[in-house]
Amino acid sequence: MSETTQDLQNQSENAEVTESLPTYAKPLGEFMGVRKNPFGAHGTGDTSGYSTLQKEVWMPPQSPKPYGGWFDDCVDYLEEDLRQANLDPKEVIDRVVVAHGELTIHVNREAMPAVAKALRDDQDLRFELCLGVSGVHYPEAKGQELHAVYHFMSVTHNHNLRIETSAPDEDPKIPSIVDIYPGNNWHERETFDMFGIIFTGHPALTRSLLPDDWVGHPQRKDYPLGGIPVQFKGGTVPPADTRRNYS
Numbered sequence: 001m002s003e004t005t006q007d008l009q010n011q012s013e014n015a016e017v018t019e020s021l022p023t024y025a026k027p028l029g030e031f032m033g034v035r036k037n038p039f040g041a042h043g044t045g046d047t048s049g050y051s052t053l054q055k056e057v058w059m060p061p062q063s064p065k066p067y068g069g070w071f072d073d074c075v076d077y078l079e080e081d082l083r084q085a086n087l088d089p090k091e092v093i094d095r096v097v098v099a100h101g102e103l104t105i106h107v108n109r110e111a112m113p114a115v116a117k118a119l120r121d122d123q124d125l126r127f128e129l130c131l132g133v134s135g136v137h138y139p140e141a142k143g144q145e146l147h148a149v150y151h152f153m154s155v156t157h158n159h160n161l162r163i164e165t166s167a168p169d170e171d172p173k174i175p176s177i178v179d180i181y182p183g184n185n186w187h188e189r190e191t192f193d194m195f196g197i198i199f200t201g202h203p204a205l206t207r208s209l210l211p212d213d214w215v216g217h218p219q220r221k222d223y224p225l226g227g228i229p230v231q232f233k234g235g236t237v238p239p240a241d242t243r244r245n246y247s
Contacts, residue, residue, distance in 0.1 A: 025108065026094040027062035033140030060104075062095040070159060071096075071103045077125050078105070081118035087111060104162040109148075109174045112165055116177040119152055119161070127152040127161060130181035133188055135195030137220045145169045146197050150177075167197065176202040194219040 021027060035055045066072050075096055079089035092115065094106040107115050119127040129152065136147040144166035152161045167174050176199040178185050188199040189208040196217040199205055206212065216223055 021062050021064050022096065023090060024062060024093045024095050025091055026106070028095075029059035029061040030141055030144065032057040032059060032138045060097045060099055063098040067096065067098045067103065070157070071098060074103065074125065074159070074161065075105065077122055078115070078118055081122050081125075082111070082114065085114050085118070087114055102160070102162060104164055106164045106166075109165045109167055112163075113175050113177055113180065115163060116150075116180045119163075120180055125154065126156040127154045127159070129153040129155065130177065130184050133184060133191055135191040135197055135219065137195060137222075139169075139221050141166075143168045146172050146195060148174050148191065148197055172196055173198045173200050175200050176205075178202055193217065196220065 033056075035057050037051050037053060067075065075093075079093070082089045082092050092107055092111040094108060097104045097106065105115075116130070119125050131151040131153055133148050133150045136149060138145055138147065145168060147164055147166045150163040152163065153159070154161075165174060174197055176184075176188055178188060178199075179201070185203070186208060188202055189205060191197050192199060192202075192205055193207040193209050194217055207214065210218070
């Protein structure tokens with residue numbers, strides 16, 4: 001096959017994929033930063049080149065339709081429910097990602113309660129359980145540094161679904177869904193405690209693991225690794241990069 005024929009074939013395939021991509025709010029995966037020196041090699045004795053290794057980290061982009069299996073029906077039902085709630089699915093849903101046999105729907109934070117209510121109440125979805133929410137911190141993702149990740153399960157249909165939303169550091173607020181899924185109460189408190197995400201509307205958003213007067217949120221990536229006073233013993237923990245010396 002000639003190079004010209006191959007290029008035309010690639011262009012045709014790319015055009016087909018582009019046409020099958022739904023036009024959601026943010027179909028492209030966001031740039032999450034650059035991962036440097038993942039093997040931890042340091043010093044002039046390193047001849048492997050690992051110390052110069054760099055890798056760009058991106059969030060997965062929109063997946064083309066059909067998604068496969070029950071995923072297509074799930075997204076279609078959710079879109080229908082959002083329309084009935086006078087919301088535009090193309091604005092509420094940032095993108096739909098299918099990877100590793102799992103379905104993840106990225107949504108904007110303001111619509112999180114409407115999405116959760118639809119997942120619970122629609123007879124064709126019936127996600128009776130929210131298994132909790134956890135946080136992720138991407139300090140280099142400007143405008144969406146904090147992510148909240150929810151895991152839903154339908155006992156009726158034996159389906160598992162992931163919903164993800166984000167908020168900026170400057171305004172780390174995401175609406176609570178405790179009134180829809182009461183079991184999420186402690187999960188939202190823990191995510192607030194560890195990441196600093198403020199779940200607005202939560203009935204009692206207080207720390208669940210650390211003392212109320214603790215400063216900072218330990219699972220954020222800008223939180224110090226060591227050298228922090230141990231409040232209960234009066235000692236200090238040395239910084240992580242000074243605990244061992246290989247030179």
